[in-house]
Amino acid sequence: MKNKSSLILICSLALMASCSKQPYWDVPNVVNGVTTITGISTATSPGISTLDNSFTVNVTLPNAKPGDVMIVELLKQQTPSGSTSSQLLPLAGTQQNITVASNLTASVTYTKAQAQMVNAGDNVFVSWAGKTESASLVVTLSPATSINGPSYNGSSVKVIRGAGTANLDIIVAPKSGAFTGNVVVQRKNGMNAPWINVGSFAAVSQVPISGDDFAIGKDTMYYNFVATSGSNTDNVTVVVVDNDPYFFLKKSGTMAIGSTDGLNVLVNGALSATNANAILAVDPGTLMLHGGANWAVGGKSISFVPSTLANYATNSPTSAIAAYMAGIPTATANPSSGEGVYVFKIVNGPNPTNVFYGILKIISIVPNVSVSYEYRIGNTYAQLSSIK
Numbered sequence: 001m002k003n004k005s006s007l008i009l010i011c012s013l014a015l016m017a018s019c020s021k022q023p024y025w026d027v028p029n030v031v032n033g034v035t036t037i038t039g040i041s042t043a044t045s046p047g048i049s050t051l052d053n054s055f056t057v058n059v060t061l062p063n064a065k066p067g068d069v070m071i072v073e074l075l076k077q078q079t080p081s082g083s084t085s086s087q088l089l090p091l092a093g094t095q096q097n098i099t100v101a102s103n104l105t106a107s108v109t110y111t112k113a114q115a116q117m118v119n120a121g122d123n124v125f126v127s128w129a130g131k132t133e134s135a136s137l138v139v140t141l142s143p144a145t146s147i148n149g150p151s152y153n154g155s156s157v158k159v160i161r162g163a164g165t166a167n168l169d170i171i172v173a174p175k176s177g178a179f180t181g182n183v184v185v186q187r188k189n190g191m192n193a194p195w196i197n198v199g200s201f202a203a204v205s206q207v208p209i210s211g212d213d214f215a216i217g218k219d220t221m222y223y224n225f226v227a228t229s230g231s232n233t234d235n236v237t238v239v240v241v242d243n244d245p246y247f248f249l250k251k252s253g254t255m256a257i258g259s260t261d262g263l264n265v266l267v268n269g270a271l272s273a274t275n276a277n278a279i280l281a282v283d284p285g286t287l288m289l290h291g292g293a294n295w296a297v298g299g300k301s302i303s304f305v306p307s308t309l310a311n312y313a314t315n316s317p318t319s320a321i322a323a324y325m326a327g328i329p330t331a332t333a334n335p336s337s338g339e340g341v342y343v344f345k346i347v348n349g350p351n352p353t354n355v356f357y358g359i360l361k362i363i364s365i366v367p368n369v370s371v372s373y374e375y376r377i378g379n380t381y382a383q384l385s386s387i388k
Helices: 002-019 309-314 317-326 381-385
Strands: 029-031 034-036 042-044 054-060 069-078 087-090 096-099 105-111 123-129 134-142 145-152 165-172 183-188 196-201 204-210 220-229 232-243 249-256 262-264 269-271 280-282 289-291 301-306 341-347 355-366 370-377
Touching (some): 054 134, 069 105, 096 105, 105 123, 145 232, 196 204, 204 220, 249 269, 289 301, 301 317, 309 341, 309 355, 317 341, 317 355
Antiparallel strands (some): 054 105, 069 087, 069 096, 145 165, 183 196, 183 220, 220 232, 249 370, 262 269, 341 355, 355 370
């Protein structure tokens, strides 16, 4: 019985030991009898761009000792002679011996030529190896030039015929410092068309672009951007597609006799017909549509020309404006007349940017009560600040 009790006690102690928390189950260092938990190595690099000559890799080696020598080497995917598959192999002539500093850091620099980097996207594996530490990092050659847009007043837009002028945004930013040269920009309207000089631009600038730059029947424009720094050249080509004109926004709602018998057409805001922002108003009884009395002052007006459901469905400002010009504008629109579709023109001030065209479709009518509608509006970039 005593032996059995001893056996149970030994097994219990063993089980307790195996289940106890051991925060130092893998201890890398013991200094003067005191356990020391160290970190892991890190490797970082500012990187390298197509306009830079070299790159630097910085490492922190917490498990090394000051004065340790690290062997640093570049490796790249290569296909050995006689093989059909690529392997990560050392690049000849790139091995360096780097000494760890007193703060357990080290740095190494390689040229773009040593790393055999030619085109954006080329990369190299940087290997650090020593008796007590190791680290690694993949460094990729990035383009120094970035092209964003098209945009208008900071908002992304499509290139549209007749919509005005937008911009392509240029930023040239080498890793080694500010770019002080110029970017030469060319364009061609079609793959086989000749290049045309657009101009020379600063490192951070905007290149104007308009749908009206495109020839009729040619909807593709190629833009080429070339930045040069010393012997390095960054060449970026972007493709821009032109779009036929269309109304940017489609709105819908209901105008009802009472407190919502007016409408601010620019923002589709329901309000009273007597409000000074009521561009459109509906009459009680007849439900005729016309300009709000307190808005249509000082030269402001809205006028209508009857149109068709087919014209509304095309969503074409060109067709809508042509129909307006061919018709006889009136100051009122009868929602029950014809197909219930009207092209309208709003004059909201003295400047050309205050003129808005749109096309209105009547959805339904409740006699003496309400008119439900849908409309399209906005066909120039400048109008985007006014219509919502």
